[in-house]
Amino acid sequence: MPFHVEQALQIAGGKMIVEGMYSSHVVRDRELITGQNPASDIARAKEFDIALQEKR
Numbered sequence: 001m002p003f004h005v006e007q008a009l010q011i012a013g014g015k016m017i018v019e020g021m022y023s024s025h026v027v028r029d030r031e032l033i034t035g036q037n038p039a040s041d042i043a044r045a046k047e048f049d050i051a052l053q054e055k056r
Contacts (some may be wrong), residue, residue: 006016018036019025025036026043033051035044 009016017025018026021052022037022039024040024043026047027034027043028047028051031051033044035041
């Protein structure tokens with residue numbers, strides 16, 4: 001069964017934002033923190049740290 005992430009997100013009402021290839025791009029929507037690709041690892045970790053600090 002083929003599964004396309006972008007299509008599944010759109011069906012669920014989500015928006016997919018695509019930035020330039022190999023560039024860092026992080027999106028935070030309430031508890032969900034996502035990164036576009038491995039280049040986003042550091043920015044995603046920083047955003048995750050901010051989210052943890054806010055919970056305290």
